[in-house]
Amino acid sequence: MIHKWVAEIKKNWGLEHFDLKNTWLKREASVIKTTEYILEMEWFPPGTEMEDDSNPPGTVYAEVNLTYGFLTTFIVVMGEDFRESPPFLTITGLDNVVSWIELNTGLKYDIDFRLQRKDKDGVCKEYFFSSIMNGRKVSPGGYIEVKVNEQGCIMFYSLSGFFHGLYPEIEISIEMPFHDLDKFKERQVILFGMPEEDGYQLLYGVDEAFIDAVSESLVLYWNKEDSPKEICISDTIVGTVWEQFYESQKISEEEMSLNIPHSDCLPISKDEKYEFVKVISNYLRVHRPNESGEWQIENIERQNGLLHADAVPINYVDRILDKFKFLYDANERVLLHVLDKRKMLSKMNEIPVFDVKVTKEEALELFEKDLFFEPYYLYDFEKKVLIPTQRIDCHEFVNAVTGEKVRE
Numbered sequence: 382m383i384h385k386w387v388a389e390i391k392k393n394w395g396l397e398h399f400d401l402k403n404t405w406l407k408r409e410a411s412v413i414k415t416t417e418y419i420l421e422m423e424w425f426p427p428g429t430e431m432e433d434d435s436n437p438p439g440t441v442y443a444e445v446n447l448t449y450g451f452l453t454t455f456i457v458v459m460g461e462d463f464r465e466s467p468p469f470l471t472i473t474g475l476d477n478v479v480s481w482i483e484l485n486t487g488l489k490y491d492i493d494f495r496l497q498r499k500d501k502d503g504v505c506k507e508y509f510f511s512s513i514m515n516g517r518k519v520s521p522g523g524y525i526e527v528k529v530n531e532q533g534c535i536m537f538y539s540l541s542g543f544f545h546g547l548y549p550e551i552e553i554s555i556e557m558p559f560h561d562l563d564k565f566k567e568r569q570v571i572l573f574g575m576p577e578e579d580g581y582q583l584l585y586g587v588d589e590a591f592i593d594a595v596s597e598s599l600v601l602y603w604n605k606e607d608s609p610k611e612i613c614i615s616d617t618i619v620g621t622v623w624e625q626f627y628e629s630q631k632i633s634e635e636e637m638s639l640n641i642p643h644s645d646c647l648p649i650s651k652d653e654k655y656e657f658v659k660v661i662s663n664y665l666r667v668h669r670p671n672e673s674g675e676w677q678i679e680n681i682e683r684q685n686g687l688l689h690a691d692a693v694p695i696n697y698v699d700r701i702l703d704k705f706k707f708l709y710d711a712n713e714r715v716l717l718h719v720l721d722k723r724k725m726l727s728k729m730n731e732i733p734v735f736d737v738k739v740t741k742e743e744a745l746e747l748f749e750k751d752l753f754f755e756p757y758y759l760y761d762f763e764k765k766v767l768i769p770t771q772r773i774d775c776h777e778f779v780n781a782v783t784g785e786k787v788r789e
Contacts, residue, residue, distance in 0.1 A: 383420060383634070386445050390422065394455065395467035396441060399424040406447075406637055408630045410645035412521040412543050413551075413760050417448040418637050426463040439463035447637075449547055451486055455538040460505070462534060469533035475499070478508050478527050486525075486540065486547075493546040494525060505530050505537075514545045517756040517769070520591070543760065545767070553758070556769035559592045566752060569773050570745045572737065572781055574701035581701060583737060583781035585744035587752060591759050591770045598677045599658060600695065603666045605673065610663050614716045619708060622717060626686040645683050653711045654681060657688050660716060661707055665692060668721075675699075687717065698737075702726055737781045744779040747786060751777040 387404070391397060403423040411417050422443045429437035438461045444454035457464075470477045479490045488494055493512065500507040505528045512523030523544040528537035545551060559565070569588045574581035630643070658678060665676055674695075681690045692705040706720035739747075754771040761768050776789040 382447060386420060386447070387422065390443050390445075390452070390455075391424075393468065394441070394443070395464040396424050398427050398465055399441065400427060400429075405631050406634065408632055408637075408641070408643050410643040412541075413548070413765075414646045414762055416640070416643040416646050417446055418632075419453070420445040420447050451540070451547070452538070453540045455535065457534075457536045460503075460530075460536055462530075462536065467534045470529060470535070471533060473506050473529045473531070473533050475508065477533075478529065481535070482510070482525060482527065486544075488544060488546045493544055494523070497524075502528060512542065512544045514758050514767070517758050519543060519545065519758045519760075519767075520772075521760060545758070551760075551765065551767055553767045553769065554761075554764075557593065559771075562592075565592055566773065567741070567745060570741055571697045572741070573697060584787060585739065585741065585748075585779040585781055587748075587773060587775040589772060589774050591757065591772050592754070593768070593770055594759055598679050600674060600677045601658075601662045601665060601692070603662055603673045605666070605670045607666070609666045612660075612664055612667060612716065614719065615710070615713070617717060619718045622687070622710075623685050629686075644686050647683070649681060649683055649688065653688065656714060657681065657690060657707075657709050657711065660709060661690060661692055661705075664707075664716070664719065665705070687711075739779060739781045739784045743784070744781070747779050747784065748775055748777045751775050 383404075383406075387401060391399070391401070401422060402425045403421075405421050407419050407421065409417050409419050422445075423436060424441040424443070425437055426439040429439070431437070436458065438459060440458045441464075442454065442456045442458060443452065445451070446453050470481060475496065482494070483489060491513075493514070494510045495513050497509045497511045499509065508525075508527045508529075510525040510527075512519045521543050523542035524539075526537065526539045527535060530536050566587075569590055570585055571588045572583065572585055575584055658681075661678060665672070669676065676692050677695055679691045679693060681688065683689070688707075688709040688711050690707045690709070692707065694700050694703050702723055704722040706718075707716065708718040709715070710717055752773065752775045754773055757770050757772050758767045759770050760766075778787040778789065779785070780787055
């Protein structure tokens with residue numbers, strides 16, 4: 382299979398005279414947490430070698446998803462094209478680019494993907510597409526980017542994220558009615574701060590959310606009289622950990638045949654979650670001893686082999702100046718990194734004074750007619766199905782001091 386792909390890319394992309402210098406296989410977690418195997422290739426122009434630990438000008442990088450059998454990336458690095466007879470589109474317009482995508486992916490325009498925007502980058506036209514399904518957007522999303530030069534040569538191509546047409550086995554659940562729409566709208570109206578040169582502008586806005594997929598949160602309580610346990614924060618550089626993890630996902634063909642799941646695809650066990658929450662609670666008990674019951678944990682997930690979580694104030698106004706991000710190594714049971722928003726902002730000369738004069742109810746009334754619900758398909762990571770739903774959004778904000786409406 383690997384030899385087939387190497388030969389196909391060499392022939393179809395005008396690389397007959399190039400040298401295939403580097404190839405490697407890697408195990409990767411998709412955006413829907415499935416394990417996929419990727420073949421990466423670096424092609425050098427004939428007669429060239431590495432220069433000061435850098436690839437030579439004109440290097441071509443290609444990436445293939447071996448699990449599902451399609452090209453995901455093709456890049457003529459830095460736009461220096463030394464191919465003798467590269468393939469090209471006769472016309473560089475949208476229709477030809479769409480036809481090329483359909484031919485190379487099997488996806489269909491206006492069924493699986495649609496144009497998001499187009500742009501100009503020097504001598505190249507850029508086209509950006511996003512995934513759809515039955516006319517709805519999809520979450521997590523899928524994206525295609527194509528960059529074509531004046532001669533019609535594709536200089537950059539990338540397919541990433543989720544496209545249902547590439548995962549035909551995923552079921553679609555029945556759309557359920559939602560009854561408490563008014564209560565949901567009221568809950569999603571929040572007060573937040575928009576940074577400005579002389580401080581913050583206080584605005585009411587709508588916190589985007591799917592109507593039947595409220596994220597799990599956990600409120601933290603502690604007794605400030607209790608003695609906190611010793612907090613162990615590793616002195617290991619996070620970037621080094623990530624680099625080591627990335628290298629560990631480079632595998633052999635034999636390892637690929639074993640179908641070992643990518644660690645990011647493994648569910649977070651009850652024990653892992655319990656230990657992580659306990660560490661976060663202990664940390665806050667030390668650094669915010671008088672704020673028991675004022676913090677909640679959100680977005681616990683596994684990325685690059687580590688557990689990530691946010692700890693945020695329950696009061697949305699407090700989030701303007703305060704928030705924590707935690708990175709935790711569940712195997713070593715040690716904190717790797719804590720990002721403290723308040724500490725980051727402590728260098729500000731003046732902390733803004735919040736003078737809210739508009740109530741939440743008044744703000745909701747002001748942009749009630751600007752609220753809208755956009756149809757979506759939302760992937761359920763536990764049930765592994767797509768759920769038809771809607772997401773609340775609004776392009777208007779309300780100034781919490783003046784009551785003036787502000788356009789996004």
